[in-house]
Amino acid sequence: MKKLRGYAVLILMILSAGAVVLSGCGAGGRQGTDTSSITVGVANDIDSMDPNKTVSAGTRELLFNVYEGLVKPDSDGNLVPAVASAYTVNEDASIYTFTLRDGVTFHDGTPVTADDVVYSIERCADASSGNPLAPAFSSIASVEAADEKTVVITLHEGDSEFLSYLTTAVVPKNGSDYENHPIGTGPYRFVSRTPGDNIVLEKYDGYWGDGTNGGNPAQIASVTVKIVTNADTIVTNLKGGSIDLFLHLNSTQASQLGDGFTVAEGTMNLVQALYLNNAEKPFDDVRVRQALCFAMERTQIMEAVSDGGGTALGSSVYPAYRKYFMPSLADAYPTDTEKAKQLLSEAGYPDGFRFTITVPSNYRQHVDTATVLKEEFKKIGVTADIEQVEWETWLSDVYQNRSFSATVIGVDAGTLSATALLGRFESSAENNFINYSNADYDKTYAEALAETDDEAKTALFMRCEEILSEDAANVYIQDLPDFVGYSSRFTGYRFYPLYVCDLTMIRPAGDAAAQ
Amino acid sequence: MRYAARKIIMLVVTVLAISFVVFLAFSVIPGDPALTILGGQTDPARVEALREQMGLNAPLPVRYVRWLRSFLAGDFGMSYRYSVPVSRLLGEKIPITLILTLESFLFMLLISIPLGIYSARHAGGRADRALVILNQIIMAVPPFFSGILITFFFGMLLHWFVPGGYVSWRVSLSGCVGYLVFPAIAIALPKSAMVVSILRRSLLKEARLDYVRTAYSRGSRTNYVLYRHMLRNAMGPVVTFLGMAAADMVAGSIIIEQVFGIPGLGRALLTAIANRDYPVVEAIIVLISVLVVASGAAVDLICRRLDPRISLD
Numbered sequence: 001m002k003k004l005r006g007y008a009v010l011i012l013m014i015l016s017a018g019a020v021v022l023s024g025c026g027a028g029g030r031q032g033t034d035t036s037s038i039t040v041g042v043a044n045d046i047d048s049m050d051p052n053k054t055v056s057a058g059t060r061e062l063l064f065n066v067y068e069g070l071v072k073p074d075s076d077g078n079l080v081p082a083v084a085s086a087y088t089v090n091e092d093a094s095i096y097t098f099t100l101r102d103g104v105t106f107h108d109g110t111p112v113t114a115d116d117v118v119y120s121i122e123r124c125a126d127a128s129s130g131n132p133l134a135p136a137f138s139s140i141a142s143v144e145a146a147d148e149k150t151v152v153i154t155l156h157e158g159d160s161e162f163l164s165y166l167t168t169a170v171v172p173k174n175g176s177d178y179e180n181h182p183i184g185t186g187p188y189r190f191v192s193r194t195p196g197d198n199i200v201l202e203k204y205d206g207y208w209g210d211g212t213n214g215g216n217p218a219q220i221a222s223v224t225v226k227i228v229t230n231a232d233t234i235v236t237n238l239k240g241g242s243i244d245l246f247l248h249l250n251s252t253q254a255s256q257l258g259d260g261f262t263v264a265e266g267t268m269n270l271v272q273a274l275y276l277n278n279a280e281k282p283f284d285d286v287r288v289r290q291a292l293c294f295a296m297e298r299t300q301i302m303e304a305v306s307d308g309g310g311t312a313l314g315s316s317v318y319p320a321y322r323k324y325f326m327p328s329l330a331d332a333y334p335t336d337t338e339k340a341k342q343l344l345s346e347a348g349y350p351d352g353f354r355f356t357i358t359v360p361s362n363y364r365q366h367v368d369t370a371t372v373l374k375e376e377f378k379k380i381g382v383t384a385d386i387e388q389v390e391w392e393t394w395l396s397d398v399y400q401n402r403s404f405s406a407t408v409i410g411v412d413a414g415t416l417s418a419t420a421l422l423g424r425f426e427s428s429a430e431n432n433f434i435n436y437s438n439a440d441y442d443k444t445y446a447e448a449l450a451e452t453d454d455e456a457k458t459a460l461f462m463r464c465e466e467i468l469s470e471d472a473a474n475v476y477i478q479d480l481p482d483f484v485g486y487s488s489r490f491t492g493y494r495f496y497p498l499y500v501c502d503l504t505m506i507r508p509a510g511d512a513a514a515q
Numbered sequence: 516m517r518y519a520a521r522k523i524i525m526l527v528v529t530v531l532a533i534s535f536v537v538f539l540a541f542s543v544i545p546g547d548p549a550l551t552i553l554g555g556q557t558d559p560a561r562v563e564a565l566r567e568q569m570g571l572n573a574p575l576p577v578r579y580v581r582w583l584r585s586f587l588a589g590d591f592g593m594s595y596r597y598s599v600p601v602s603r604l605l606g607e608k609i610p611i612t613l614i615l616t617l618e619s620f621l622f623m624l625l626i627s628i629p630l631g632i633y634s635a636r637h638a639g640g641r642a643d644r645a646l647v648i649l650n651q652i653i654m655a656v657p658p659f660f661s662g663i664l665i666t667f668f669f670g671m672l673l674h675w676f677v678p679g680g681y682v683s684w685r686v687s688l689s690g691c692v693g694y695l696v697f698p699a700i701a702i703a704l705p706k707s708a709m710v711v712s713i714l715r716r717s718l719l720k721e722a723r724l725d726y727v728r729t730a731y732s733r734g735s736r737t738n739y740v741l742y743r744h745m746l747r748n749a750m751g752p753v754v755t756f757l758g759m760a761a762a763d764m765v766a767g768s769i770i771i772e773q774v775f776g777i778p779g780l781g782r783a784l785l786t787a788i789a790n791r792d793y794p795v796v797e798a799i800i801v802l803i804s805v806l807v808v809a810s811g812a813a814v815d816l817i818c819r820r821l822d823p824r825i826s827l828d
Contacts, residue, residue: 045786047552179598195604195607196608197683227778229782230774230776233773233775236666236671237680237776239671240670240677240678242677242776389545392545392790392791393545393546395546396545396547397545400562430559
């Protein structure tokens with residue numbers, strides 16, 4: 001026994017030696033009151049540091065802090081001048097003239113010139129390798145630097161929604177490898193990146209914004225974005241102090257944080273729905289689609305997926321689009337099993353049918369939604385099989401090749417223009433993955449685009465929403481709630497109506513001067 | 516010499532076979548790297564153009580030979596996802612996995628060898644019986660679970676380490692080694708339990724052999740017999756197992772990396788598979804297979820030193 005005791009002591013010594021090494025390495029100092037740096041946790045790595053090549057919303061939301069366009073959205077979703085200080089639009093919205101702001105510099109210190117802006121726009125409009133990087137830029141007829149500080153963009157035809165695309169990043173003309181040497185004009189500048197692990201940003205001291213002229217300077221000197229791929233460790237990491245803030249928690253994780261943390265609640269700003277392949281049987285029949293809408297009990301899903309949070313949706317527009325959002329459409333199909341069954345019989349499926357819901361397995365909330373839907377559809381004799389697939393598989397099979405019958409997913413928007421959400425349902429749209437086709441819709445949508453009177457235009461876009469609802473293009477469910485949890489050492493996080501994480505909003509708690 | 520030649524041939528054949536299977540697997544599973552790079556908002560013409568540019572449209576054997584040729588020339592290609600050379604990407608990750616594996620191995624030796632000897636010496640005693648039961652339990656606990664327990668106990672309750680607070684070896688080597696102590700223990704525990712039981716059994720088997728009785732009859736003391744004669748002979752099966760364990764630890768680290776938030780080879784491999792980043796996947800798999808074959812060779816060599824009767828040719 002004596003030997004064993006001696007051995008136990010040895011083991012303990014090794015362990016404590018490890019602990020000493022650890023506390024000496026600085027990681028232990030994390031839990032202090034240091035607010036000059038913050039570690040922001042995210043679930044997925046950035047897909048590209050090149051602002052024009054990013055595809056994922058998670059990347060866009062972070063690069064928002066590094067790059068800016070001529071205009072950029074503010075926290076209410078309005079477009080405000082950024083690299084430009086003012087702009088004018090001619091009568092039929094075909095000529096946009098921008099005056100560049102004085103004192104805007106790139107992160108390497110060189111001033112932004114009209115030539116840089118022209119280069120940035122031309123880079124995205126360049127159609128030599130197939131389609132342009134930014135498809136909307138194919139409507140540009142010319143872009144010119146009228147003088148040192150003035151850029152004139154002329155479109156082939158009037159488009160009053162065009163301004164929203166000019167959030168596209170302005171990059172230096174002489175830059176080449178934006179992927180490894182990103183240079184923008186935003187409040188934070190890029191320092192380093194370790195793929196799969198972290199991205200380090202630091203405050204750009206030469207930022208033009210001073211908090212009064214429309215731009216907000218960074219208030220925390222250094223930001224480390226840390227990739228936490230294992231969802232089960234997020235709460236432990238927050239509590240242990242290795243991350244200070246996590247973007248996009250679910251309600252369970254948010255409720256586990258407890259003391260010492262602030263939880264901000266917002267919405268994910270997406271349209272979650274059971275998207276149906278409108279070209280495939282049985283969903284080519286509007287009665288079948290409507291039957292599914294009547295069969296769904298939305299509150300049950302919202303209860304199961306987001307503890308009753310979230311906003312009910314009845315069409316392809318989410319509430320952040322205040323101008324266009326129509327809350328009443330969510331009541332278009334109250335739960336009515338009898339009606340659903342009757343519609344099914346009329347469509348020739350008195351005994352129901354069987355179909356497959358393909359859902360990406362990495363999105364818990366969509367998988368859970370599919371599971372609840374499956375139960376609800378049983379009541380009208382419809383059997384749904386759930387097939388969970390990898391995200392990459394979903395992207396190629398469902399989204400690209402459109403070989404699916406139904407899928408649960410959330411569709412978001414890159415800009416706050418109605419076209420970003422409604423454009424995909426135009427029958428010939430490249431991203432119309434549900435194969436929706438309705439002549440009436442196409443006509444109304446085209447009219448809305450051509451209309452220059454704002455009120456009439458809004459009315460036409462709303463008509464488009466109604467058509468999608470009447471047609472039961474998809475089984476619309478909700479806009480999911482979104483939570484951001486952060487250490488109470490910090491304060492100020494704000495949700496944007498877009499998928500954006502504005503790091504300049506975050507400041508040390510108790511810093512009265514900053515308020 | 517013949518031994519070395521045979522091992523090298525075996526290594527080459529193994530790596531060729533494995534790398535081809537990986538190629539084959541990727542051509543069967545759905546997903547398209549070009550589409551992954553461009554994302555869902557793009558149009559098919561762009562995807563097609565990029566596929567062509569990336570050389571993805573060539574038939575499988577052509578692509579394989581093309582990859583093999585540049586791989587042999589030392590060019591591991593560019594990561595599709597990160598647009599950096601694979602060698603640079605992995606250069607960052609390999610030391611992490613190496614440190615983790617070495618640490619786990621060290622802990623395994625430190626824990627298991629003394630315990631195994633103790634257990635055999637006092638076979639049948641109370642402590643030995645307790646150890647045997649404890650061993651069974653520890654063997655049955657998978658590393659990821661002990662990892663979670665360790666995180667909770669040492670990280671959340673005792674604050675001996677910061678969960679997820681991994682420090683890059685580039686920033687601070689001691690910090691990195693320090694953070695990896697607990698993940699290494701999680702990996703080492705079940706393996707240690709196995710080594711204890713193998714060593715114990717092996718020693719007890721030796722104890723019944725004639726030479727041990729002869730040694731005792733010569734008047735040697737227990738310690739002398741144990742350390743001078745028995746241990747060396749009993750190590751054979753242990754070393755064989757250690758070799759397998761070392762290879763297994765590289766694989767085990769993939770899971771433990773997830774639990775402790777370590778951005779090592781394992782995470783790189785999982786991300787690369789999810790992104791259909793073939794060049795990265797191929798390089799990691801080849802690397803792991805080299806490690807496995809190499810640890811097998813190391814075991815052979817050590818066994819031969821322990822027991823010169825074993826012939827390697």
